[in-house]
Amino acid sequence: MTQQQPRIILITDPDCENALKWLDRHDWCRGGIVPLNTSAEGFESLLHRPWEIICQMPGHQQTLAYQYECLNQPLPDIKTLLHRASQTLGDRMHWLGLVEEDSSGVAFPQALLREKPSTHAQAYAMLKQRLAEALQPAADLPDLPLSATVGFAMNLHAHAAMGVSHLTLERTNDDVDDLQTGIAFCRGAARQYQVPTWGIDFSLWWGAIVGPGYLVQKLPASFHRRNLFVSAFSGAGALIMEGMARGQDCVNPDNPPAVAQAVQEVGTFFGDFDPGKVQTPVAVMLPEDHGWMTRPYWQGTRTMCSYAHVPCRPGDRGIDGFFNTAFPGSPCAMDPFPFGSYQSNDPPATPFGLSCVGPDFAPTPGDLFDAHPYIPFGRFHDRAQAKAAFSQHNIDPAPYRPMATSRWGDIFDVLTTDVSLDLLNDYPVIVLLGGIELTDELTTTLMRYVNAGGRLILSAGVATPQHSQLIGMEIEPELWMGRAWSWDGGSQVHEPFRYLPAKLYPQTLCMAQTNCGQPLVVCHPIGRGQVWTTTVPWFQGVGTDHLDLCVHLWDHVIRQVQPVIVKGLPVQWVTACVDDATHVLIVNHDPITWQGCVTANHDLRAARSLLDNQPLKIENNQIALSIPAYDLAIIRMQ
Numbered sequence: 001m002t003q004q005q006p007r008i009i010l011i012t013d014p015d016c017e018n019a020l021k022w023l024d025r026h027d028w029c030r031g032g033i034v035p036l037n038t039s040a041e042g043f044e045s046l047l048h049r050p051w052e053i054i055c056q057m058p059g060h061q062q063t064l065a066y067q068y069e070c071l072n073q074p075l076p077d078i079k080t081l082l083h084r085a086s087q088t089l090g091d092r093m094h095w096l097g098l099v100e101e102d103s104s105g106v107a108f109p110q111a112l113l114r115e116k117p118s119t120h121a122q123a124y125a126m127l128k129q130r131l132a133e134a135l136q137p138a139a140d141l142p143d144l145p146l147s148a149t150v151g152f153a154m155n156l157h158a159h160a161a162m163g164v165s166h167l168t169l170e171r172t173n174d175d176v177d178d179l180q181t182g183i184a185f186c187r188g189a190a191r192q193y194q195v196p197t198w199g200i201d202f203s204l205w206w207g208a209i210v211g212p213g214y215l216v217q218k219l220p221a222s223f224h225r226r227n228l229f230v231s232a233f234s235g236a237g238a239l240i241m242e243g244m245a246r247g248q249d250c251v252n253p254d255n256p257p258a259v260a261q262a263v264q265e266v267g268t269f270f271g272d273f274d275p276g277k278v279q280t281p282v283a284v285m286l287p288e289d290h291g292w293m294t295r296p297y298w299q300g301t302r303t304m305c306s307y308a309h310v311p312c313r314p315g316d317r318g319i320d321g322f323f324n325t326a327f328p329g330s331p332c333a334m335d336p337f338p339f340g341s342y343q344s345n346d347p348p349a350t351p352f353g354l355s356c357v358g359p360d361f362a363p364t365p366g367d368l369f370d371a372h373p374y375i376p377f378g379r380f381h382d383r384a385q386a387k388a389a390f391s392q393h394n395i396d397p398a399p400y401r402p403m404a405t406s407r408w409g410d411i412f413d414v415l416t417t418d419v420s421l422d423l424l425n426d427y428p429v430i431v432l433l434g435g436i437e438l439t440d441e442l443t444t445t446l447m448r449y450v451n452a453g454g455r456l457i458l459s460a461g462v463a464t465p466q467h468s469q470l471i472g473m474e475i476e477p478e479l480w481m482g483r484a485w486s487w488d489g490g491s492q493v494h495e496p497f498r499y500l501p502a503k504l505y506p507q508t509l510c511m512a513q514t515n516c517g518q519p520l521v522v523c524h525p526i527g528r529g530q531v532w533t534t535t536v537p538w539f540q541g542v543g544t545d546h547l548d549l550c551v552h553l554w555d556h557v558i559r560q561v562q563p564v565i566v567k568g569l570p571v572q573w574v575t576a577c578v579d580d581a582t583h584v585l586i587v588n589h590d591p592i593t594w595q596g597c598v599t600a601n602h603d604l605r606a607a608r609s610l611l612d613n614q615p616l617k618i619e620n621n622q623i624a625l626s627i628p629a630y631d632l633a634i635i636r637m638q
Contacts, residue, residue: 009029014039015042032052036082043088055093058134095145098164099149100151124305148166154292157288167197169200171201178331180406191413199238204224205243209336211349212351221258223398223403224259233275273610281411283412285436298374315436317538317545325554327407337371339379344382409564411561428455436462438463438470459536462538478500478501481499487521488511502522567597571588585634588628593628596624600621604618604638605638606618
């Protein structure tokens with residue numbers, strides 16, 4: 001099964017004539033997001049266009065009440081508006097009632113700050129209740145397609161479980177985490193809960209860097225161009241441009257700004273090109289209430305569940321370790337101070353964001369927060385000066401919104417423990433992370449998965465003394481300290497770690513051991529599959545998020561299913577397969593030209609660069625490439 005052309009959906013208004021004129025000149029726009037309280041005449045003006053019409057209005061009464069209080073307008077009757085829009089639009093209507101409910105300062109985050117849940121489970125229960133309350137206005141419209149835009153990747157699975165038909169994740173502003181983990185979470189949540197369409201909402205708001213209300217839609221677009229190409233190639237069915245088509249002067253149809261030109265390029269390219277099925281041979285499984293997100297530098301004391309600031313539980317830091325290894329540099333995406341310290345904090349950052357909670361939104365003075373700059377000096381006196389520099393000098397935002405690279409390729413989907421065996425069987429490798437509880441039901445499911453040929457990777461902590469039949473050894477419930485390890489009889493690597501002593505079953509292979517001969521990594525064959533277990537709890541090192549030994553374990557198993565190998569300085573890459581061809585997207589996030597090569601895991605007959613339609617030379621089954629600064633290449637290998 002191959003993917004369809006991504007639907008590019010722009011947030012607009014029916015009376016935004018310039019934006020509509022621009023969209024009407026192209027055939028790649030598939031939808032428009034408009035206010036639910038748009039007039040009947042405004043709705044009818046959209047009906048002659050072949051679009052999905054997504055009506056946006058927060059469904060939760062607290063969120064809605066706060067927004068309309070700020071506008072000094074009476075609170076609308078949302079049920080009446082839903083019925084009116086449904087009668088006018090018919091089956092063309094979708095309702096976007098979950099509008100960044102988890103990251104907007106007037107929504108769920110305030111509830112977290114007020115009620116202060118103390119555990120992962122309490123925060124997760126609050127989120128599920130909040131989402132159910134927000135969808136209540138549509139309870140008497142059971143056939144109405146529901147849409148959700150999510151701010152943080154940690155909350156995608158909870159939204160997907162609500163039965164939404166569109167699931168999108170906000171990226172590219174300066175207060176959310178990185179694109180790669182976001183795509184892995186979003187694609188995985190959509191597959192797990194059978195959401196028909198998932199996508200990325202590209203936000204152009206840069207409050208933390210250059211002050212509240214600042215849009216970057218008129219700046220150079222190399223940053224957003226790479227985000228757009230990566231998302232579309234990775235299987236996103238919807239690309240939403242937030243903030244680009246509002247206001248009469250945002251999109252001049254005769255001279256569109258750079259971001260609009262990037263949208264045009266992506267829409268036109270993927271209208272003619274089908275990359276095929278994205279190759280995701282590895283699933284990462286987390287607890288349902290994991291509360292994890294990419295860790296920014298300024299979060300000095302590690303907490304979970306975003307605004308709830310729930311203390312870590314055992315295994316949480318190991319999630320950091322895996323994703324930081326898979327996507328090197330990913331935490332840098334959340335840097336709100338790329339210019340260093342401002343001498344003055346006036347104007348302040350976004351009034352409410354993850355890195356800043358201002359007095360207008362903090363429930364108590366104790367909830368005020370402002371992230372510390374990474375360095376105590378800076379380029380600009382204040383955000384107004386930074387904003388003026390960007391506006392006047394047309395500064396490329398690419399260096400200030402860093403994107404991560406790939407260790408094994410972007411080959412992951414993220415699932416939670418609420419998962420079926422049929423779905424697990426789609427993944428050759430599954431990695432268990434965080435404090436997963438191996439219940440009898442989940443253990444049975446995983447045993448069946450492995451028996452059918454799957455490869456399972458887990459650590460002590462998830463594996464307990466009660467799981468000896470799964471892991472092929474008896475582990476002791478006590479911690480020892482190790483100082484060196486060796487892999488498969490190789491040289492000793494000096495690294496401190498904690499581990500649990502264990503006794504192997506006869507059929508279990510020891511792949512790594514301490515210098516004292518204790519097993520550290522074992523492979524237990526079950527049926528046609530394997531269970532790979534480390535006796536190092538949670539994959540964590542002593543004072544580090546991951547142990548080098550565990551990276552060696554991940555390398556050993558994951559590289560057996562890695563579709564291609566990319567050599568050279570670090571880059572990001574995604575692969576997809578269609579018919580007899582493999583398509584590879586390679587993205588250079590550096591300000592210098594990248595030189596490297598791509599090697600396939602099969603014999604190559606021909607290769608071609610698709611952006612310029614040029615043949616590529618194959619030598620020793622490798623393809624040499626040169627990619628300019630902040631650019632990308634898409635190649636077809638047959």
